[in-house]
Structures are given as structure tokens and as C-alpha cells.
Amino acid sequence: MGLVPQDPVIFSTTIRENIIYARHNATESEMKEAARIANAHHFISSLPHGYDTHVGMRGVDLTPGQKQRIAIARVVLKNAPILLLDEASSAIESESSRVVQEALDTLIMGNKTTILIAHRAAMMKHVDNIVVLNGGRIVEQGTHDSLVQMNGLYVKLMQPHFTKGFRQHTILAGCSF
Numbered sequence: 001m002g003l004v005p006q007d008p009v010i011f012s013t014t015i016r017e018n019i020i021y022a023r024h025n026a027t028e029s030e031m032k033e034a035a036r037i038a039n040a041h042h043f044i045s046s047l048p049h050g051y052d053t054h055v056g057m058r059g060v061d062l063t064p065g066q067k068q069r070i071a072i073a074r075v076v077l078k079n080a081p082i083l084l085l086d087e088a089s090s091a092i093e094s095e096s097s098r099v100v101q102e103a104l105d106t107l108i109m110g111n112k113t114t115i116l117i118a119h120r121a122a123m124m125k126h127v128d129n130i131v132v133l134n135g136g137r138i139v140e141q142g143t144h145d146s147l148v149q150m151n152g153l154y155v156k157l158m159q160p161h162f163t164k165g166f167r168q169h170t171i172l173a174g175c176s177f
Contacts, residue, residue, distance in 0.1 A: 002078045002083045003075070005086045008059075008068055010058055010062065011055075015070060019051075020077065026077055039103040040070055040103075082112065084114075128143070129142070
């Protein structure tokens, strides 16, 4: 199983070591391909020491978006059949939002079973089944289009002004290929 959490674990070592942690026997080209898929290769290559750049304690020298892309590269390299994306795009600064979202979209569109936990519905159009929880109970279930037609809680959760302060509502989406 591969995991991309809201606040990814970044080790106090190099970017290379952080990515290959998922698969220590990965080749250089496999590691770099995983970084490309995660939209991380460009920013890593622009660093003074590239993949050998030390990231500081818990990745203190990286932006939240950079940390997230390293975590995505790690999951890509692991190539696990099941992915769990737990609020994977919620803590990202606006300048990285698009590139992280593209990397997450690539992950979701792969041939894996993906469990996506989110309070934002940006990636929901790509999944096969969406489950909306309210207070720990399933209140709606279906595809993006069928839930939009229902015009229920899912539609309200997609509206930015509604979701502020409503953390008890969660959208779980499953994508299985």
C-alpha cells in the first residue's frame, strides 16, 4: 500500500534518500522517472545539489508543495497496487497547487485501487465511486455526475464557501481499475 498524507513524512537526509526510501534497490533512472511523474524533477534539478540536496529536519528547507511532490514520487516508485491519498492536496501553497494536483491526477488515473480522502472535490471527477460521510455515517454514494444530479451534501461540499468550518463532512472516493 502506498500513502500520501496531508503532511508527508520527510526524512532529514537527501531528496534522493527520501524518494528511494520506498524501494531501496531502485535505479537512478527509475527514481528520476518517479520524480518526473510527481512533477518534482524540475524543482529538484534546479537545486544546488540536485537529488543530493539535504532537506533539513523534517524537510524544513522545502515548501509544502515540494514535500508533497517528493512524497508522491516515493509512492510512484513504490508502485503499490493500493493507494491511500489522505487530504494529499489540502496543505499546499497556491503556487504549487497546480503541479501537485497534476501529479495526484496522474496517480489516480493509473491502474491501481485508490482511496481518496478529501474535503475538497477537485479530484472527484476521476474516480469510480464517491462516498460522502456526515458525522461518521454514509449519507450519499455514487459517481461525481450522479451526486451532482442529487444536489445534496456533495454539491454543497464542492462550494468553497460551504466547506469552511465544516470538517465533520468528509468525501471518500474510490477508484478501482
